[in-house]
Amino acid sequence: MSDIPAPSGTAPKLSAASTDVIAPSVLRKAAQRIAPVDFRFEADSRPVSPIVFNGTVRTIEFLLVGLIGYAVFMAYVENIDVGLQIMYLIATAAAAAATTLIFQTFDLYNLSAYTGFARQFMRLAVAWTIVFAGLIAIAFFVKIGAQFSRVWLVSWYLFGAATLFVFRLSVSTVVRRLAHEGRLDRRAVVVGGGPAGEALIKALEASRDTDIRICGVFDDRSDDRVSPVCAGYPKLGNVDELVAFGRQTRIDLLIMSLPLTAENRLLQVLQKLWVLPVDIRLSAYTNKLRFRPRAYSYIGNVPFIDIFDKPIADWDHVAKWLFDKAVASLAILATLPVMALVAIAIKLDSRGPVLFKQKRYGFNNELIEVYKFRSMYVDQADQAAAKLVTKDDPRVTRVGRFIRKTSLDELPQLFNVLTGGLSLVGPRPHAMQAKAANALYDEVVDGYFARHRVKPGITGWAQINGWRGETDTQEKIQRRVEHDLYYIENWSVLLDLYIVLMTPFALLKTENAY
Numbered sequence: 001m002s003d004i005p006a007p008s009g010t011a012p013k014l015s016a017a018s019t020d021v022i023a024p025s026v027l028r029k030a031a032q033r034i035a036p037v038d039f040r041f042e043a044d045s046r047p048v049s050p051i052v053f054n055g056t057v058r059t060i061e062f063l064l065v066g067l068i069g070y071a072v073f074m075a076y077v078e079n080i081d082v083g084l085q086i087m088y089l090i091a092t093a094a095a096a097a098a099t100t101l102i103f104q105t106f107d108l109y110n111l112s113a114y115t116g117f118a119r120q121f122m123r124l125a126v127a128w129t130i131v132f133a134g135l136i137a138i139a140f141f142v143k144i145g146a147q148f149s150r151v152w153l154v155s156w157y158l159f160g161a162a163t164l165f166v167f168r169l170s171v172s173t174v175v176r177r178l179a180h181e182g183r184l185d186r187r188a189v190v191v192g193g194g195p196a197g198e199a200l201i202k203a204l205e206a207s208r209d210t211d212i213r214i215c216g217v218f219d220d221r222s223d224d225r226v227s228p229v230c231a232g233y234p235k236l237g238n239v240d241e242l243v244a245f246g247r248q249t250r251i252d253l254l255i256m257s258l259p260l261t262a263e264n265r266l267l268q269v270l271q272k273l274w275v276l277p278v279d280i281r282l283s284a285y286t287n288k289l290r291f292r293p294r295a296y297s298y299i300g301n302v303p304f305i306d307i308f309d310k311p312i313a314d315w316d317h318v319a320k321w322l323f324d325k326a327v328a329s330l331a332i333l334a335t336l337p338v339m340a341l342v343a344i345a346i347k348l349d350s351r352g353p354v355l356f357k358q359k360r361y362g363f364n365n366e367l368i369e370v371y372k373f374r375s376m377y378v379d380q381a382d383q384a385a386a387k388l389v390t391k392d393d394p395r396v397t398r399v400g401r402f403i404r405k406t407s408l409d410e411l412p413q414l415f416n417v418l419t420g421g422l423s424l425v426g427p428r429p430h431a432m433q434a435k436a437a438n439a440l441y442d443e444v445v446d447g448y449f450a451r452h453r454v455k456p457g458i459t460g461w462a463q464i465n466g467w468r469g470e471t472d473t474q475e476k477i478q479r480r481v482e483h484d485l486y487y488i489e490n491w492s493v494l495l496d497l498y499i500v501l502m503t504p505f506a507l508l509k510t511e512n513a514y
Contacts, residue, residue: 047252048183050211051314054109057171058100064163066096072155091148095135095156102127111184112209114168114175121165128164132157185213186279187250191239191269192257193219193230200257200283200302201231207300212253218242239272246276247365254280255304270307271446277364277453280308311454311488319493324424327500328417331424339411342373342403349399352378355412360429363455368421370429371412375400407507413458425496426457427484428468441481444474451484454491461487464499464506 069092077088103109106127113120132153139148178184190197197217204212216236219226228235236245245251254273258266260282273280281304284296296303312320343354355371362368374381380395396404403409416422422429430441442448462468462483467476487495 046183047186047250048178049314049317050111050184052318053111053175053184055315057114058104058109061103061164061167062096062100064167065099065160066092068160068163069095069156072152072159076152076155077149088148088152091135091139095131098131098134099128102131110209111175111179111211114171115179121168124164124168125161128157128161182213184211186211186252187215188212188253188255189215189236189242189245189251190217190230190233190255190257191219191242191273193217193221193226193235194257196259196283197257198231200255200285201233203285203302204300205231207302210300212299215251218245239269243272243276246278251276251278252310254278256280256282256307258282260284274308275447275449275453277310278308279306279310281305282307312491316491320423320491320496323493323496324417327424328414332414332418335411335414338408339373342399342408342411345399346374346397346403350377350397356381358431360431360456361452362421362429363452365449365452367432368416368429368456370422371416373403373409373412375404375409410458417458421455423455423457425459425487425499426454427451427460427487428463428480429456439474441477445478445481447485448481451481451488454488459499459503459506460484461495461499464502466506466509468506 070089073088073092103124106123107113108120108124108127113123136153175184190201197219201214204210204214214233216234217230218237218239218241219230219235220238223235226235236242242254254276256266256269258269260266266282270280281297281299284303284305295305297306298304346354352374354374356374356376357369357371359367360370375397376395377397400409413422417424433440460483462480465483467480467483
């Protein structure tokens with residue numbers, strides 16, 4: 001496994017004799033010990049994507065090299081014509097780009113290189129020297145070497161080396177802290193124990209430089225059929241309990257050790273697990289049937305078949321976060337006068353607070369508090385939305401009818417976007433007791449909670465396609481969920497932008513909004 005320090009909160013390896021007799025419950029005692037209930041809500045438990053982290057380090061080093069070169073140029077080189085200034089700028093940009101490429105070639109953009117910086121320093125120094133040797137060689141062969149200041153080159157080389165050294169030391173400190181908190185690891189569970197699960201875990205542990213931290217094993221078989229300990233890791237429960245485990249704590253990866261030949265069993269397990277916002281991989285380690293190498297993904301040296309990927313991850317997550325914050329901020333500034341007028345109208349129309357707060361299901365079934373303008377009389381407000389609002393509903397105020405029909409009651413949710421509970425675009429967050437034809441939504445639609453694999457939004461693909469408002473039939477919620485799942489599988493920034501632009505036109509269709 002990786003030589004990064006082990007984080008707190010990982011599963012202790014056990015012997016068979018030390019394992020508790022685990023009684024069935026919502027979460028068994030062993031699972032509760034390994035994954036405290038509030039783990040996913042703690043600030044120091046939020047995962048940091050190694051892909052994004054490496055990209056950030058790469059970008060900062062590109063900027064550092066370029067800025068140092070330009071700063072030395074501005075401080076020393078004087079009285080040159082515009083053409084030569086452009087040559088200096090081109091050389092600076094080229095050296096900055098070459099630095100990231102050479103560092104990548106020297107394998108300096110990985111977690112092991114950051115944590116083992118003392119061992120990697122010589123490689124960094126050699127790579128940095130190669131960059132300047134290449135720059136000087138190019139200048140010599142194109143016969144422009146005399147145009148560049150040697151003092152500029154030497155100063156840039158020395159200041160750059162010192163700056164990169166200090167920066168890498170700070171990165172090493174940050175990585176070790178994140179690793180200790182478990183934020184650079186993928187928390188994984190193995191589905192399926194027995195000999196296949198044990199062989200898989202041992203193969204993963206024998207692989208170097210993996211980012212996997214195994215929490216434990218889940219298996220539907222009873223303890224008299226399969227050992228409660230698999231390769232030193234405890235059995236935490238069955239597959240049904242795995243879903244509850246994934247709701248309470250952070251899981252990044254589900255590894256299935258079931259054989260490819262167990263097709264029906266695989267389908268049964270996947271129908272339960274695909275609602276979780278995690279990567280799901282099928283081990284190909286013990287399977288005799290082999291495909292071409294490109295058909296597999298690898299963790300260390302262990303081959304896997306990709307079943308599901310966590311939606312909107314890595315740089316996609318960063319892009320969506322930036323889109324949400326930027327557009328929501330602009331929208332708040334643009335709609336502040338409208339929100340002020342709505343607030344005044346609500347206060348004049350009926351007694352009570354302007355805002356209505358309601359608990360709804362958010363990302364991974366987390367309960368979030370959503371803000372709305374109050375549209376009902378205070379004494380008739382329905383916090384759990386056990387009864388849907390219908391046409392001419394007597395609970396709705398006069399102003400409430402207007403703001404619900406025009407969706408102005410949703411404007412305060414822009415602040416939910418800024419605080420992180422909602423996204424600008426995504427599946428709409430439903431109230432806890434929301435029903436379709438007197439049945440809870442999850443009772444009507446198989447795989448309903450799969451729409452919670454991403455953060456809910458103020459508007460969404462279902463809304464601009466006409467599936468907003470009352471869900472008085474099962475077909476309406478079924479179609480809404482179908483559109484939500486389509487959005488999750490086909491997400492892009494351009495799709496979010498299209499939905500935002502189309503939302504005002506969709507709001508003109510008010511026949512289903514009461």
